[in-house]
Amino acid sequence: MDAKMETRQLGFYYGKRQALRNVSLKVPDNQITAFIGPSGCGKSTFLRILNRMNDTIPGVRLEGEVLLDGQNIYGPCVDVVEVRKRVGMVFQQPNPFPKSIFDNVAFGPRVLGMDRNVSLSDVVEKSLRAAALWDEVKDVMGKSGLALSGGQQQRLCIARALATEPEVLLMDEPCSALDPQSTLRIEELMDELKERYTIVIVTHNLQQAGRVSDWTGFLLLGELVEYGKTSELFSRPRDKRTEDYITGRFG
Amino acid sequence: MPMPRESFHRHLTALQNEVLFMGSMVEKAIERSMEALKNRDLELARQVVADDAKINQKRFDIEEKCVELIVTQQPMASDLRVIIAVLNIIIDLERIADHAEGTAKIAIMIGNEPPLKPLIDLPRMAQKTVEMLRRSLDAFVNRDAEACRKICAEDDEIDQLYDQVFRELLTFMAEDSKTITRATRLIWVGHNLERSADRVTNICERVIYVVTGKMEEIGASKY
Numbered sequence: 288m289d290a291k292m293e294t295r296q297l298g299f300y301y302g303k304r305q306a307l308r309n310v311s312l313k314v315p316d317n318q319i320t321a322f323i324g325p326s327g328c329g330k331s332t333f334l335r336i337l338n339r340m341n342d343t344i345p346g347v348r349l350e351g352e353v354l355l356d357g358q359n360i361y362g363p364c365v366d367v368v369e370v371r372k373r374v375g376m377v378f379q380q381p382n383p384f385p386k387s388i389f390d391n392v393a394f395g396p397r398v399l400g401m402d403r404n405v406s407l408s409d410v411v412e413k414s415l416r417a418a419a420l421w422d423e424v425k426d427v428m429g430k431s432g433l434a435l436s437g438g439q440q441q442r443l444c445i446a447r448a449l450a451t452e453p454e455v456l457l458m459d460e461p462c463s464a465l466d467p468q469s470t471l472r473i474e475e476l477m478d479e480l481k482e483r484y485t486i487v488i489v490t491h492n493l494q495q496a497g498r499v500s501d502w503t504g505f506l507l508l509g510e511l512v513e514y515g516k517t518s519e520l521f522s523r524p525r526d527k528r529t530e531d532y533i534t535g536r537f538g
Numbered sequence: 539m540p541m542p543r544e545s546f547h548r549h550l551t552a553l554q555n556e557v558l559f560m561g562s563m564v565e566k567a568i569e570r571s572m573e574a575l576k577n578r579d580l581e582l583a584r585q586v587v588a589d590d591a592k593i594n595q596k597r598f599d600i601e602e603k604c605v606e607l608i609v610t611q612q613p614m615a616s617d618l619r620v621i622i623a624v625l626n627i628i629i630d631l632e633r634i635a636d637h638a639e640g641t642a643k644i645a646i647m648i649g650n651e652p653p654l655k656p657l658i659d660l661p662r663m664a665q666k667t668v669e670m671l672r673r674s675l676d677a678f679v680n681r682d683a684e685a686c687r688k689i690c691a692e693d694d695e696i697d698q699l700y701d702q703v704f705r706e707l708l709t710f711m712a713e714d715s716k717t718i719t720r721a722t723r724l725i726w727v728g729h730n731l732e733r734s735a736d737r738v739t740n741i742c743e744r745v746i747y748v749v750t751g752k753m754e755e756i757g758a759s760k761y
Binding site: 493494522533535536 | 547
């Protein structure tokens with residue numbers, strides 16, 4: 288397995304409270320990796336660590352290493368902006384900026400700067416196409432992003448994340464605020480996107496993890512209880528705690 | 539902490555009980571078909587044939603329940619394996635019942651023809667098969683893979699009895715060609731029982747799958 292990202296003995300603390308302990312795993316390239324676990328198990332914390340989103344929270348402390356293509360993103364001399372450019376993120380609630388659809392997608396490239404030889408409108412179109420939203424919005428690009436439906440807003444956020452050409456896409460419960468139709472739409476999209484990106488998703492929805500992911504990790508009380516092929520983990524988990532969680536015997 | 543899927547797990551237990559109930563119907567079919575053959579009880583033989591329809595119906599009822607649980611509950615891990623196992627076990631049970639029905643039909647065919655010989659090994663085969671079947675379903679309920687491996691090993695006893703039956707009936711036929719029809723029919727009965735015991739080993743394999751998550755073929759039968 289080619290690891291796009293890897294954590295080594297990762298520990299994480301909010302003040303004195305330890306949120307993750309000794310998590311070592313590899314996130315394979317061009318695959319979808321899902322993390323499941325009950326509320327408070329550390330799965331969102333884990334996801335946010337992968338692009339240093341927790342940096343600004345006061346009192347946090349990190350142990351171990353987080354590698355992106357073999358390089359520790361928490362090492363000295365690392366440019367955080369560069370890390371976040373390479374590792375994009377989509378959140379639970381669709382959160383378009385109160386700007387036009389075009390400006391939403393163009394935001395990242397404008398802020399981060401872009402190749403002179405590429406036109407901004409090309410980047411926007413390419414990103415919207417990749418997010419399977421282009422056909423629905425191409426004639427209303429000046430309309431506010433907030434005027435779109437929930438499912439469209441989430442795809443707009445995905446397009447916005449793709450516009451900076453990340454290598455990894457982190458998704459924190461990307462469908463929990465969406466109706467079943469939009470959810471399936473996003474899941475289909477993830478399947479297409481994994482050809483070009485490495486995707487890590489956190490989800491409360493076990494069926495969704497089963498449907499979309501190639502690999503699944505089960506976190507419990509900050510510990511990685513089990514990590515393996517999704518088909519294996521859901522049909523014959525090795526750990527009793529995984530079994531109990533996914534069969535609904537606790538949680 | 540309360541179990542959030544208590545009602546689903548109650549349904550699963552109920553499903554298992556249905557399988558046990560179907561199992562007891564099948565045990566009864568094997569026992570009665572042998573009794574009918576031994577005692578030339580045509581009435582009882584016809585009853586076994588008639589009851590087979592009920593067993594077939596039971597199988598479909600259980601299958602429906604499995605589909606319903608899969609659709610409505612999206613079972614995972616061992617819960618899923620139990621349902622998949624049930625779907626397979628009921629096929630084996632239904633086939634065993636068909637073999638018993640076959641024996642009952644042979645009893646009807648033989649009717650009141652004079653007996654070739656007192657039946658000893660065939661009833662023994664039937665008794666052993668019923669015992670293996672009962673224990674395999676107990677092992678299912680108790681999630682006992684070890685018991686299943688043991689039951690599978692005992693299939694050899696059935697094969698030996700069948701060998702014995704076969705050789706003995708062959709001798710009859712060799713000595714007196716007038717016995718060929720009756721002897722052949724009894725060989726069919728032996729064959730039915732041998733197949734039934736083999737199906738019991740399939741059930742055991744499914745139970746092992748429920749317990750370990752692994753699908754394995756255990757010691758192929760001689761037949």
